[in-house]
Amino acid sequence: MKVKMILPALTEATSPHFRPIKYSLFPPLGLAALAGYLDDADEVVIQDEHVERLDLNDEPDLVVIQVYITSAYRAYELADHYRQRGAYVCLGGLHVTSLPEEAAPHADTIFLGPGEDIWPAFLADYRARRPQKRYCSTVRSLVGVPKIRRDLIKRHLYLVPNSIVVSRGCPHQCDFCYIGAFFEGGKHFYTQAVDEALAEIERLPGRHLYFLDDHLLGNKHFASALFDGMKGMGRLWQAAGTVQSVLQPGLLEKAVEAGLRSLFVGFETLSPENLREQHKYQNLNRDYNAAIRRLHSHGVMINGSFVFGMDGDDATVFERTVGWAVEQGIETATFHIMTPYPGTPLYKRMAEQHRLLHSDWDLYDTRHVVYRPAQLAPEALEAGYWRAYQDFYRWGSIFQGAWAKDGWRERMRHVAYAGGWKKFEPLWDCIIRARRATNMLPMLENILSGFGNHRPLTKPQPLSPSDTSLGQEVAVA
Ligand code: B12
Ligand code: SF4
DSSP states (O other): OEEEEEEOOOGGGGOSSOOOGGGGSOOOHHHHHHHTTSOTTSEEEEEETTTSOOOOSOOOSEEEEEOOGGGHHHHHHHHHHHHHTTOEEEEESHHHHHOHHHHGGGOSEEEESOHHHHHHHHHHHHHTTOOOSEEEOOOOOOTTOOOOOGGGSOGGGOSOOOEEOSEEEOSOOOTTSSHHHHSTTSOSEEEOOHHHHHHHHHHSOSSEEEEOOTTTTSSHHHHHHHHHHHTTSOOEEEEEEOHHHHHSTTHHHHHHHTTEEEEEEEEEOSOHHHHHHTTOGGGTTOOHHHHHHHHHHTTOEEEEEEEEOOTTOOTTHHHHHHHHHHHTTOOEEEEEEOOOOTTSHHHHHHHHTTOBOOOOGGGOSSSSOOBOOSSSOHHHHHHHHHHHHHHHTSHHHHHHHHHTSSSHHHHHHHHHHHHHHHTTHHHHHHHHHTTOGGGGHHHHHHHHTTTTOOSOSSOOOOOOGGGGOTTSOOTTO
């Protein structure tokens, strides 16, 4: 059987003029995971439109397309194309799970939720010539999953070919997050067996790893055993975690010993009122400043995530947030305009309050305002969002942030990392066009390691009892 798997891209990622590096970071791990369930005799290709032009003149028997909200229209176009050519088309992923009725007319079969239970079930039915129209995931487990078909990934096209996920979902459920919608009907958070996760890590060449787990530190026992197993492997890695997990005594230390060098942290907002509105209770009463001090003192760089446009945000939110992030020495920041994804509690609330402006999914990309904000005009919110990026990444801010650090090596690392991502975008564009993204990995590794220094760059600070700050509002608000 000839199988073609496609990760379609949103328009910006295929622009002939300029391609941001973020689209050449990670390979299509979800599709490579699904390919693991196919037979050795099957002929399989994975094409990722973010990094290559799709070949649309082929004649596969089975086409598998992963659909995100921002690539939904492109995915439907590709699905229609292949159905016209006589292929059997399967659509799955986050957007299909949120809006199955929208996706169904473009597919022979649609899949709701994670694929580990429903994809092998479909394959058995398909080979027996009795496939169903719709499969809904209910059994959530990663135990004994087949090996990810990394041989199908064109590693040289990605800056971070070693992306990995060892869990799915998150123990929390914030109103704006895709988690609740995607994992409905089963467990919202589950992990691989530790030895299977370690075996997958061992299979990855080189030193650098990027864990794409929504919350790698979400299960303390799992994370702790994983980090113990990784100790001594000589890996350098990046991941995502919450403020709460950073403040937990012990876990961060183990992560650092295992090679953690940069963490994506969902601060989202400096306002307790906003946190309550979004049911992001795990951030309430946490001392953000203490979490940052703790990460920095262990030599871990921070990519802070911030969302603008919650109901408590007024015109001052941009300056306040950027000013605080720079002052704290946060190395990189990812700003988002709040975006109500279909299926989330936030979307339901916005729809009930008649605040949604349109359903043009191409614009649900966290850079456009698609709802009526409570205290800001949509234009002011968009302008503030772009200004926040400019202000955070101007050289003056980068140097100010770097100077918040104690040592010279740490300061240099801050400048190299923050400057490298945002100040050399035209250079990244050239590198992507020359199909040399992966050649830059040694430089990334060098910066992450603090220019070859494996030990924390400053003396780690122990937690003081007040750092977990029970009973007080978000410290920075
Ligand atoms: C890596 C990543 C990217 C990468 C590339 C995507 C990639 N290579 O897969 C980059 C950096 C390019 C990217 C960009 C963006 N991303 Co992104 N990204 C992720 C991230 C962190 C990990 C994806 C991943 O590899 N997961 C692990 C694999 C194993 O899971 P999976 O891909 O979901 O696949 C499983 C299932 O979905 C299912 N499945 C998927 N397809 C199919 C098909 C069939 C037939 C079947 C049976 C099953 C199935 O089975 C798989 C195995 O269980 C996710 C968050 C997350 N944890 O998922 C956000 C996430 C997907 N991104 C998101 C967003 C918003 C964006 C951007 C719009 C951000 C921006 N402002 O630019 C862009 C645009 C994306 C686009 N192309 O349209 C949102 C999507 C929201 C939505 N409802 O669609 C997420 C969920 C982040 C979030 N928390 O909001 N992203
Ligand atoms: S903590 Fe992060 S990943 Fe978990 S539900 Fe909230 S936003 Fe989503």
